[in-house]
Amino acid sequence: MSMERRSYVVVCAVLLWMSIASLGSAQKLDYKLALSKSLLFFEGQRSGKLPPTQRMTWRKDSALRDGHEGRVDLTGGxxxxxxxxxxxxxxAFTATMLAWSIIEFGDGMGDEGVRAAEALRWNTDFLLKATAHLPNTVYAMVGNPYSDHDCWERPEDMDTPRPVYAVNTTHPGSEVAGEITAALAAASIAFRSSDPAYAQLLLSRAKQAYHFANTYQGSYNDSIGHAVCPFYCDFSGYQDELAWGGAWLNKATNSQKYRKYVDRAIRKIKLMEEITGDHYIDTEFSWDNKHAGTYVLSSQAGQYKTEAQTFACVVLPESPTRTIKYTPGGLIFKTQASNNQVTGAVSFLALVYAKHLAQAKGTITCGNTKFPPSKLIDLAKSQVDYILGHNPLRMSYMVGYGSKFPQHIHHRASALPSLHAHPSFIACKDGTPYYSSPKPNPNELTGAIVGGPNNGTDYYDDDRNRPSQSEPTTYINAAFVGVFAYFVNH
Structure with a gap:
């Protein structure tokens, strides 16, 4: 063999070895570590008086007078x-997803189960405060969103107005009360064995919240829309929350006491779908839309099985009736804003439904094609692996996971220096240079999962000026907690 030929063979062998090594390295994902970090993230989002056990120590106490303007205690959360x-x-949706994760996949959390319960309780303690004035009032919001968004300010320095917004019997908010119902009912199941007294309190309050939501029906868009819109405007209506809350109360009470309310809400939803032709909403699941979640949850009790199958058929990549889109790299694509919330929510539902079908020895029928439940697990795994680095950019969308992850996330506390590094007050507009800085965020918000790639592509612009891509949210992480927990042991 000539010297040139030998050199060529050696180079090809080296490149092949490097390719295989790279592939092998990419395949080694640590779901347990991802679970741990995803729960740590919630400590970075805490409001109120932080506990001595706080691990994300660059965060400090904040918003200690929340609720004061309304003469109520709304600290925490x-x-x-x-x-x-x-x-x-x-x-509340974040709490529901954390609780559902514990209920379905808590056995796989190991030591992180304690952290998951802590993350959930920090949330439900606040929701108990928000519903402390039932049967007449539910507190829906704290803080002026316009003045807050006009400032790039640490939560520890916050000096913008903190008004309190409530819904009541004359200005109802069935979606917020219905979601709080779901959260408290689900959490009552999650805490039933570890803290029965707390679980009973949660369930009792859930029943009160549902009575309020059902009796005084109306959207908080109409009651406090000037505050919640466009930020968390309810686009899907409130009937899905009435169905969702009732379904969770049925599960928490181990009865069908609330089924008539669930059925009535779903009939109204389907009637509206017939009128508008928007049948796609039947298969969505997010902080705003509870349709698919209600069907999957109800299918565990033998109800709405056809609708649960429809959800599976519209998301499975191989399904002849698939309607959901995927990026060229394989990520579910649904929305231009914080698309990873859909990725996590769909992945979680896929695993819950797959678990139920496997236990019932059922299959998925899409047109003339049948699929085993394992196809849903494959779907969820493809999504979580994409998030953790199996994607065209070879980057993790979770801050602090892997060697390449977002450095310029849209997050005030993370992007501004900590109190330890900068003890003096940073006023509203004095934070703007930090927002505009090309430097990475000084504080790592470990475990935060950002909004994701841009507009149906696999491209991510690591820019805090693009919040649709670079901003993390509690409800993105909450869904992934259960997904990570499942794959720890599978």
Whole structure:
């Protein structure tokens, strides 16, 4: 063999070895580590007086007078995303997903099960405060979103107005009360064995919240829309929350006491679908839309099995009736804003439904094609692996996971220096240079999963000026907690 030929063979062998080594390395994903980091993220979102066990130590106490303007105690809870406002609606959905994760996949969490319970309790403690004035009032929001969004300010420095927004019997908010119902009912199941007294309190309050939501029906868009819209405007209506809350109460009470309310809400939803022709909403699941979640949850009790099958058929890549889109790299694509919330929610539902079908020895029928439940597990795994680095950019969309991850996330506390590094007050507009800085965020918000790639592509612009891609939210992470927990042991 000539010297040139030998050199060529050696180079090809080296390149092949490097390719195989790279592939092998890419395949080694640590789901247990991802689970641990995804729960740590919630400590970075805490509002109120932080406990001695706080591990994300660059965060400090904040918003200690929340509720004061309304003469109530609304301290605690979570900032929903990268700003400093607290919204009960998405916060409650976050709690529901954390609780459902514990219920379905808590056995796979190991030591992280304690952290998951802590993350959930920090949330439900706030929701108990938000519903402390039932049967007449539910607190839906704390903070002026316009003044808050006008500032790039640490939560510890916050000096913008903190008004309190409530829904009541004359200005109802069935979606926020319905989601709080689901959260408290689901959490009552999650805490039933570890803290029975707390679980009973949660269930009792869930029943009160549902009575309020059902008796005084109406959207908080109409009651406090000037505050919640366009940030967390309810686009899907409130009947899905009435169905969702009732379904969770049925599960928590181990009865069908609330089924008539669930059925009535779903009939109204389907009637509206017939009128508008928007049948696609039947298969969505997010902080705003509970349709698919209600069907999958109800299918565990033998109800709405056809609708649960429809959900599976519209998301499975091989399904002849698939309607959901995927990026060229294989990520579910549904929305231009924080698309990873859909990725996590669909992946979680896929695993829950697959688990139920496997136990029932069922299959998925899409047109003339049948699929085993394992296809749903394959789908969820493809999505979680994409998030953790199996994607065209070979980057993780979770901050602090892997060697390449977002460095410029849209998050005030992370992007501004900590109190330890900069003890003096940073005023509203004094934070703007940090927002505009090309430098990476000084504080790592470990475990935060950002919104994701841009507009149906596999491209991610690591830019805090693009919140649709670079902003993390509690409800993105909450869904992935259960997904990571499943794959720890599978």
């Amino acid at each position: 979570y900032y929903d995303a990268g700003d400093n406002v607290k919204y009960s609606f998405p916060m």
